[in-house]
Amino acid sequence: MRVEFYYDLVSPYSYLAYGQLGRICEENGAALILRPMLLGAVHKEAGIKAPIETKLKARYQARDIRRWAEYYGVPLRFPDPFPFRTLKTMRAAMFLRERGELEAFTAAAFALYWEESGAPKGFEEVEEDAPISAVARRMGAEPEEVLEGASSPGAKQDLKDATSEALHRGVFGAPAFFVGDEMFWGNDRLHFVEAALQGVA
Numbered sequence: 608m609r610v611e612f613y614y615d616l617v618s619p620y621s622y623l624a625y626g627q628l629g630r631i632c633e634e635n636g637a638a639l640i641l642r643p644m645l646l647g648a649v650h651k652e653a654g655i656k657a658p659i660e661t662k663l664k665a666r667y668q669a670r671d672i673r674r675w676a677e678y679y680g681v682p683l684r685f686p687d688p689f690p691f692r693t694l695k696t697m698r699a700a701m702f703l704r705e706r707g708e709l710e711a712f713t714a715a716a717f718a719l720y721w722e723e724s725g726a727p728k729g730f731e732e733v734e735e736d737a738p739i740s741a742v743a744r745r746m747g748a749e750p751e752e753v754l755e756g757a758s759s760p761g762a763k764q765d766l767k768d769a770t771s772e773a774l775h776r777g778v779f780g781a782p783a784f785f786v787g788d789e790m791f792w793g794n795d796r797l798h799f800v801e802a803a804l805q806g807v808a
Contacts, residue, residue: 608635608636608637608638608786608804609632609637609638609639609640609786610628610631610632610637610638610639610640610784610785610786610800610804611640611642611784611785611786612624612625612628612639612640612641612642612782612783612784613642613644613773613778613781613782613783613784613785614641614642614643614644614713614781614782614783615643615644615645615646615647615693615697615781616693616696616697616700616713616716616717616720617646617647617690617691617692617693617726618646618781618782619668619672619685619721620672620675620781620782620793620794621717621781621782621794622683622717622720622721623672623675623676623679623681623794624782624784624794624797625713625714625717625782626679626681626717627679627797628784628797631797631800631801631804632804634801635801635804635805637786637804641704641709641710641713642769642772642773643697643700643701643704643709643713643766643769644697644766644769644770644773644778644781645693645694645697645766645770646693646780646781647694648770649770649773649774649778649779649780649781650779650780652774653774653779653780655779655780657690659689659690669685672685673685675794675795681722682721682722683721683722684721684722684723684724685721686720686721686724686726687724688728688729688730689726691720691726691727691728691730692727692729692730692731692732692734692735693727693735694732694735695732695735695736695739695754695757695758696716696727696735696738696739696757697766698757698758698762698763698765698766699712699739699742699743699753699754699756699757699762700712700713700716700766701762701765701766701769702753702756702757702759702761702762702765703748703753703756704765705761705765708746708748711746712742712743712746715742715745715746716738716742719738719741719742719745720738725738725741726738736754739753739754739757740753740754776790777790778790778792779792780792780793782794784796784797784800786800786803786804787803789803791803
């Protein structure tokens with residue numbers, strides 16, 4: 608059994624879900640398969656506006672995210688600005704996936720971005736370099752090598768392909784989870800993920 612986890616590091620609900628998935632998979636004897644994608648491209652292709660673009664929804668969501676963090680007992684320091692740029696970051700994730708280091712990168716990046724206010728501070732590509740470098744150092748990788756890898760044609764194409772695959776499977780937002788061919792969307796659907804692993808759903 609396995610749980611496929613589609614995510615982008617810009618997604619607060621992906622951060623919240625990631626903190627629970629390890630336990631869920633361990634308790635149910637399942638493998639966690641990380642599936643990075645570019646959330647902005649998914650929203651655009653699916654014709655969906657990000658919640659932050661709707662003022663009332665954005666205001667509610669800010670409180671909701673904090674409630675979930677408190678419920679799970681996980682740290683949360685909401686990034687400023689939000690949303691932040693992750694194009695190069697998710698390309699770095701694809702580069703490190705090929706080296707077998709995606710899990711380490713994802714864990715360190717979620718912690719830096721969502722627990723320590725270390726997310727990119729602007730919307731230019733260069734703004735991602737310092738956070739990516741910090742994550743690389745934490746996981747014992749060479750920052751310049753990771754930055755170079757993130758800018759490579761291979762990483763760029765891999766992210767495009769991964770995002771296209773997500774859309775092909777019906778993903779329209781993050782986080783999304785697959786147990787077999789069944790998709791579950793949203794941090795608040797994790798109990799359905801557990802039920803599917805237990806053969807209940």
